[in-house]
Amino acid sequence: MLVRRVWPSRPTFDSSFSDFDQIRREMLRLLDTASGDTEADGGAGVFPPLNISQDDNSFYIRAEVPGIKPAEISISALRNRVSISGRREIPREHERVSYHRKERPEGSFDRTVTLPAEVDAERVEARYADGILTLALPKAEQAKPRQITVKT
Amino acid sequence: MAREARTEVQKPEKTSVPTIPEQTRPGPVYSPSVDIFENDNSITVLADMPGVKAADLEIDLRESVLTLTGRVTSPEASKEWNVLREYHSGAFFRQFTLSETIDQGKIDAQLTDGVLRLELPKVERARPRQITVRAA
Numbered sequence: 001m002l003v004r005r006v007w008p009s010r011p012t013f014d015s016s017f018s019d020f021d022q023i024r025r026e027m028l029r030l031l032d033t034a035s036g037d038t039e040a041d042g043g044a045g046v047f048p049p050l051n052i053s054q055d056d057n058s059f060y061i062r063a064e065v066p067g068i069k070p071a072e073i074s075i076s077a078l079r080n081r082v083s084i085s086g087r088r089e090i091p092r093e094h095e096r097v098s099y100h101r102k103e104r105p106e107g108s109f110d111r112t113v114t115l116p117a118e119v120d121a122e123r124v125e126a127r128y129a130d131g132i133l134t135l136a137l138p139k140a141e142q143a144k145p146r147q148i149t150v151k152t
Numbered sequence: 153m154a155r156e157a158r159t160e161v162q163k164p165e166k167t168s169v170p171t172i173p174e175q176t177r178p179g180p181v182y183s184p185s186v187d188i189f190e191n192d193n194s195i196t197v198l199a200d201m202p203g204v205k206a207a208d209l210e211i212d213l214r215e216s217v218l219t220l221t222g223r224v225t226s227p228e229a230s231k232e233w234n235v236l237r238e239y240h241s242g243a244f245f246r247q248f249t250l251s252e253t254i255d256q257g258k259i260d261a262q263l264t265d266g267v268l269r270l271e272l273p274k275v276e277r278a279r280p281r282q283i284t285v286r287a288a
Binding site: 060 | 164191236
């Protein structure tokens with residue numbers, strides 16, 4: 001039998017530190033929100049959780065999809081919409097086993113996100129490593145920022 | 153369009169947890185989702201730890217406490233800025249107390265596609281034995 005360890009209550013001086021830490025994190029979060037960064041926790045409540053970032057030339061989508069074979073993920077991109085779908089299957093154990101815990105989710109997923117600008121669907125690249133899917137989506141030419149010189 | 157009923161993957165809750173001992177490195181710590189099952193010979197632990205490389209994973213078993221620690225390095229390049237953030241990268245940490253005696257020399261761990269598979273074989277004397285009742 002396996003028993004999950006119950007966290008013992010911490011001494012007071014310790015918890016006051018963690019309170020402080022909590023406040024500090026809350027402050028940082030507020031600052032993040034103010035500077036235009038999107039709130040992290042929560043999300044769309046749909047699998048897989050995504051992080052999207054950009055630089056001048058591309059968008060990057062990263063998804064936590066542990067235990068899914070790359071061949072079982074299908075990705076499509078059209079203009080500024082990207083769809084990621086697939087299936088996460090947890091193989092059945094053959095021998096007679098008794099479960100103590102079953103927390104890992106399984107099933108199919110299908111998710112579409114709309115990016116702030118169009119991407120060049122021909123040049124989208126996808127990589128999968130250590131359970132993280134990374135898409136690099138080059139922005140379409142007209143969506144890239146341009147340096148504008150002021151004529152005198 | 154006939155399609156068999158399918159179950160959607162539930163998005164796992166990724167909430168940061170306190171760790172004992174506390175971490176010296178800053179950053180959030182998450183509890184990985186696990187499946188644990190056993191048969192007569194061994195206990196198997198499967199843990200979802202996306203982003204953890206084999207070199208950054210520590211498995212420790214002492215005094216029947218199993219500790220899993222995985223470190224994740226943030227993959228974003230510094231010149232990128234965020235559009236949407238639905239998850240944070242942080243360390244993974246989880247501890248279990250094992251009541252069975254484990255044969256420490258035969259523990260096998262594999263990390264594939266962000267999933268850890270840990271086989272913990274039981275020592276001989278901890279395995280159940282069939283006891284036959286003799287008629288007197």
